[in-house]
Amino acid sequence: MAAMPRKESLPENRPDQTMLSVRELLELPPLDGARLAAGERGAGAVVARVRVLESPDAARWARAGEWVLLPGREEPERLGQLFAELARQGVAAVGLRSARLADPETLKAALDEADAVGLPVVELPGDLALADVVRAVMERASPNEETPLAELQSRIQAMTRLMLEGSGLLALLDAMERMLGNPVAVVQEHDQPWVSESLREAEAPFAGPLAQALAYRHMAGRGARGVFVTQQSAYRVYVCPIPSRRSKPANLLLIERHADIDSLGMLSMDRLSVLIGMELANEEAVREVEGKYLEQFLQDWLSGKIVAAGDWKLRAEVCGCSLPEDTPLCAVLVGMSERHPSPDRLRELARRLRAERFRTVETLLASPFGGELALIVPVPETDRAEPQSASAVSALLERLQPELRSLIGDASLRLFAGRPAGRPELLPMSLSQARRARQVAEVCGLPGERVAYDRLGVYSLLYLIPSSEERAQFLERFAHPLQQADRKGGGRLVETLEMFFRCNGNIKLTSEKLYAHYNTVVYRLDKIQNILGVSLDDPEDRLQLQLSLKLGHITPAGN
Structure with missing residues (x-):
């Protein structure tokens, strides 16, 4: 992580502040x-x-004159040591929740240490919101009456003019950063944050503060004006809820990077959060409209309605669809534990994935399609050679799956992929292959969390075998006798034979997998050979049996 420059500390007490003691x-x-x-x-x-x-x-970053509030995550045994360290740094007082005082012996030793160093320790009621404490103290320590109201009004007017000019949300955030002397950001659930210019230049080092602010959304959403969150890196974040009629909550953040956040900065954040909320609603409305056009484009593309390359390029540009040039594209279907998600659920998931920046792929497009969630993913490593493309797709799915599981919140998520399409107009064929991979995997009970079309092997051929007299005769010869014997209490013959093949003919391993005695497995295998009149030592017979077991699992469409 890149190092961040420290700002200059302000004096612990300013002459324009009201002098307020701990008492x-x-x-x-x-x-x-x-x-x-x-x-x-x-x-x-x-x-x-x-x-x-x-x-x-983060205690080493506490400053003289501060009232430090402890939410209760520190180790009880370190409490006395923490008090001594804070006292050496000139902290004015410490606030501690009463629920934190469960261990009388540990507490007494810590309070004795606080008495010895003269550090006031205030016991706070367990149900008291820390946001309310922050608000009350900051209002008294830096009262509104002493805030330069003319400057505040000027800031609001300048931001209002900028918003009416239609400059956009990022321009507003950039103006706020220049105005407040610290970077700002808008954080909304399931969305990438909007950040001001200095954060866009060094986004990675500030990923921590933004994520931390998300965790404290509930503190800022209890009617409090705002709350400070201190990072381990010593950067404080002022979190202010954005007023909005929309159901999804959002926060406006001011990160104390270059200068101390003063009362005027807090008031500016509180007042300007209304304007930011209006611009955020406008951005979301525009994105919703654009999303509908993009979704229709993706569905037309996947269904094969866009034939000419020129038409595809034109519609892609109109919808703002950005994909790497001359890179094969792969269609991927997402299989979720929720068997039949609603159309609204699919649209929300597609919108969330399109807005996300992935670590494993340069870009990703998502759209509902035929009651399923379809992805369009570039495969930059692929080659036109068939074996290499299959390997590249499998590697891509392996990297992509953990991110998708985290974003969608489904630990059992499976991926089904077609072959890479060298040209955009060939993508529908890749989607058709992805659908076939899903159908075959589900009907045949194929194991694995990622199924690529090129990895189906013999299952793809067996799936295509139609119902016919020859098929029925084949099953009647090799599959049905064992099934009938099992129904009559023959002793799990089909299960034993399947496990025997999975274990590559190893009887000892088969018995361990089935939790059965070695002699029991030998007896069942002998019984299978007698019923069918075959020899498991004969490669031809073994092939016939394996094909019959696989074919027996498949129920072709229309049967």
Whole structure:
């Protein structure tokens, strides 16, 4: 991870701030029920800021004059050591939930340490939201009356003009970064975050703060104006909920990277979140309309309605469909544990996958198609040679599957792929092959989480055998006698024969897999040979038996 430059710290107390002591903070309405559990002689310390300490490892970044709130993830045995470390750094006080005080002996030792170093420890009620504490303290420590309201009004007007010009969400975020002196981002569930310019230049190092902010969406969504989240990297994130009538919640983030977040910055975030919410709704509406055109294009493409390469290119450009040039494309069907997902569910999954940036593929398109979720995936490693293309598709599916499982939330997800299509107009053939792979795999009970058409082998041929007198006679000769014997209590003969072939004729391994005695398996195999009049030592007989077992599992369409 790239190193991030530290910002300059501001003095612990500013002259324009109201001087508020720890003792006076305990009189604030949200802190009813809180009490001073230790550090009475330090209760006159002035509180300038509040920090939620999400990890004990981040304690070294606490600043003088701060009230540090501990949500309860630190190790009990380290509590006294943590108090001593915070006191050395000049922290004004520590807030601790009462639910955190379960071990009296450990607590007493820690509080004695706090008393010895003069660090006030405030016991907070267990049901008190930390967001409410942050809001109450920051409002008193940096009251709204002392905020330059003219500057705030100017910022709102500038952002309003920018929004009316139709500059777009990213332009608004860039303007906010220049205005507030720190990068900003919009984070919404199941979507890639919108980030301002400095984050777009160095997105990877800030993936942690953005993900952390997601975890604290519930804190910002309880009616609180906002909440600070402290990272292990010492960067604080101010999380502000975006007002929206839409069901999906979203947050506006201000990352304290270049300068301290002051009261004017917080107020600006609170007021501008309304404008960002309006622009976000506009972006979503545009994306929804574009998504419908794109979805129709993909469905026409997959169904073979787009024949000419020129028509494909024209419609792809209109829909903003970006795929790598001269790269074979593979159609993939997604098999989920939910057997018959609704059309709305499929559309939502397709939209989510199209918006995602994958690690394993440069780009990916998704669309509902015939009650299934179809993917269009480039296969850059493939060659026109058949064996190599099969290998490339299998490797692609292996890399892609974990990401799809995580995004869709289905641990039993399976993938079925056709052959790579060298030209866009050949993609429907790849989809047809993917469908055949799924049909054969499900009907024949093929194992495996990823099934490529070129890997079906003999199953693809057996699946195509129609119902006929010859087929019936073949099954009557080799399959039906064992099935009848099993129904009459013959002793799991079909199961034993199948496991015998899976174990490559190894009787010892077959007995272990079936949890049966070695002699029992030998007896069953002898019985099979007697019933059918065959020899398992004869390669021709073994081939006939294996084909009959596989064919017996298949029920062709129309039967």
